[in-house]
Amino acid sequence: TLLAPPMLVAVAVVVLVCWKLTYKLVFGDPSGLSFTTIAIAGTALLLAVLGLIAMIVVALGVCFIALRRLEDIDRPHNTPVDLDALDKIIVHEDRAAQNHMTAISTMKVGTLRRLALRLSFYLISITARKVFRPGFLGTINTIHFARWVLLPGTNRLMFFSNYGGSWESYLEDFIAKAASGLTGVWSNTEGYPRTRWLFLDGARDGDRFKRWARRQQVPTLFWYSAYRELNTAAIRINSRIRRGIASATDNEARDWLSLFGSLPRLATERTTVQKTTSLLANIS
Known part of the structure; x- marks a missing residue:
């Protein structure tokens, strides 16, 4: 991508060369360090960047026009499938x-x-x-x-x-x-x-x-599927469940697993219904 280090280095080198040429050829390569030379250097940099952008736009435009001409003479194939x-x-x-x-x-x-x-x-x-x-x-x-x-x-x-x-x-x-x-x-x-x-x-x-x-298309000689009977929606759901269980606390993990019926309920635990029934029995 444009943010890759080699690309950034290449862009920086091109901009630097264009800036130096602009600074020297347009402004006469002034020497010394003053407010004027700093302003000139900044102006040269701006002109160099704008010039590069303009050249890129023109080059892309020429390429797309040439490509459009090629597209006009292209002929799609209408042969039937074997x-x-x-x-x-x-x-x-x-x-x-x-x-x-x-x-x-x-x-x-x-x-x-x-x-x-x-x-x-x-x-x-x-x-x-x-x-x-x-x-x-x-x-x-x-x-x-x-x-x-x-x-x-x-x-x-x-x-x-x-x-x-x-x-x-x-x-x-x-x-x-x-x-x-x-x-x-x-x-x-x-x-x-x-x-x-x-x-x-x-x-x-x-x-x-x-x-x-x-x-x-050509016949595929071999390919691998980790989940032959699952579509992408089911795989995403399973992945979310796995991440949820892996990052859960003890109580949260117990709640996750209880949804699958894979964790037996402790004898000391009672459901809300059981507690309510016991309370009503004591009142009566």
């Missing part, structure tokens, strides 16, 4: 409360596509860690794990994910709630539905996107 290949994938689905998906796509040619992919990865990582709740992608709460990997030395982009529910419901969630993120990444691969400005359209063409996704 039924034999699909059968080999479907036979391993819906055997538990969770499923696994492995997809391998081919990158479009060009440096601009690689840069767009990196930008999408960066924005997704920031929003996943800083914006969304842990374990959620926006309002999607069925994802156990998901990752894209650009295989080194190749033009192949791999995606693999563990998710709760069916493949159909998984993709419907993405189409309805996270289409922009998917499109930002996969629009840089061959055959993806038509996209605008990197993040628009694409996966919102639901039927075409599903056919494309099926064509990218």
